Amino acid sequence: MTLGGPVSFVEPDYRHRSLGDVVPAVAAALGQPIEDGPPALVLPDAAAYVVFLIDGLGARLLERHADYAPYLSDLLAAQQPGTAGVPSTTATSLTSLGTGLSPGAHGLVGFTSRVPGTNDLLNALAWDRDVDPLAWQPHPTAFARLRARGVSMTVVNKREFAGSGLTRAAHRGAEYVGADKVGERIAAALLASSDRPALTYLYDGDLDWTGHRYGVHSHQWLQQLSMIDAEAEQLREALPPDVRLMVVADHGMVDSPLDRRVDVDEHLELRDGVALLGGEARFRHLYCRRGAVDDVAATWRAFLGDRADVLTRQEAIARGWFGPVDAGVLPRLGDVMVACHDDTAVMSSTDFAYEATLVGLHGSLTADEMMIPLIVD
Incomplete structure (x- = not known):
């Protein structure tokens, strides 16, 4: 490791x-x-x-x-x-x-x-x-x-x-x-x-x-x-x-305290170019609209700063995060991925309301x- x-x-x-x-x-x-x-x-x-x-x-x-x-x-x-x-x-x-x-x-x-x-x-x-x-x-x-x-x-x-x-x-x-x-x-x-x-x-x-x-x-x-x-x-x-x-x-x-949580539905610029939000609070898959990957990655990097690693699919694969990736698995991975640092969490009160009730979370590295x-x- x-x-x-x-x-x-x-x-x-x-x-x-x-x-x-x-x-x-x-x-x-x-x-x-x-x-x-x-x-x-x-x-x-x-x-x-x-x-x-x-x-x-x-x-x-x-x-x-x-x-x-x-x-x-x-x-x-x-x-x-x-x-x-x-x-x-x-x-x-x-x-x-x-x-x-x-x-x-x-x-x-x-x-x-x-x-x-x-x-x-x-x-x-x-x-x-x-x-x-x-x-x-x-x-x-x-x-x-x-x-x-x-x-x-x-x-x-x-x-x-x-x-x-x-x-x-x-x-x-x-x-x-x-x-x-x-x-x-x-x-x-x-x-x-x-x-x-x-x-x-x-x-x-x-x-x-x-x-x-x-x-x-x-x-x-x-x-x-x-x-x-x-x-x-x-x-x-x-x-x-x-x-x-x-x-x-x-x-x-x-454990992720409330003041370390980002709700994308309170910061709608994070929705721009994102067709579907997946993954979970500590590791988000962002599935982007056609041609929006670079803009989505730039927006999320600027917003989260040192609170997360924001990587494109190719960057995450190059890091070896998933091991060798089969062709059929590629589209299941987010076009952009968000791996949270420390105790940060990325929530969605609309799409993943249940996660807001959880104290302990996991998914990141x-x-x-x-x-x-x-x-x-």
Whole structure:
């Protein structure tokens, strides 16, 4: 990973220590490689792995609040963190984990992104039944490739996510076990990992929900961090010694106070030349009218100044933010992109009213958002 820019953005560490490297590394550790050559990320050999993804557990947040999570913070202190992809958001990261691909290849390039040829946005969490998940993300998943090698592959997640567009795009090829409560999830992981060889993927989204609602500096978030630490430790204690537990996250989070928020609907010059506003508050995709890209970029740069990096699509791709970008993915990326610095957020009270109710946000490239645990016990 590299640090760069005036606010020391963390560049994604693709093909080394990113979420897309996790499943290929686990496959190699199970003795069932799914890629040619040695894995970029090397993990200890084991008969089975459980990968526990904790939504919103940034590595910097875990370091900062180590007293509330002694089990996980002790592990993190002895192991090197990794990075999310860009943007640092759930749909993008979960798809990188499940496919083993960077965002430019798998095509889920944000919380919302333009459906090419339309003026519609795809909300990647809610999905749209008119968009075929297998067409949007056509590549075989890493989960499916691992299962084809004879590995028992299981996803343990909430019942409501079974068969969702995101699940089908990102995690197809695995057996899906619905489990809504902590005890259910641990029991399901224990049963699934009894096969050999096996990879079980387990997801918990409660910390992320709490951060969005109350902020990562709140008592509520700290108490939820303690609960997730206890869940991870209980999971480790329940698993047999020959099963490795790997704890990862999809992104971190920052709190954005009201005086650090820009509402584009209060500064209508920011709408000039913009046909569609996408992405999310910390990482905006601006889809421009024909011939307006340069003017839009200049206007947004002048307005935001040092509060954000404003890049054209070509500039963002050249920085390597998305990895290699497939031709079909190009029009899903904004003509102009806005990556916020510090705790700035770009809101729209018209298009994204719900975001105004959130305290914690993510999506950009600050260390608090990009750095994630990749820890093995």
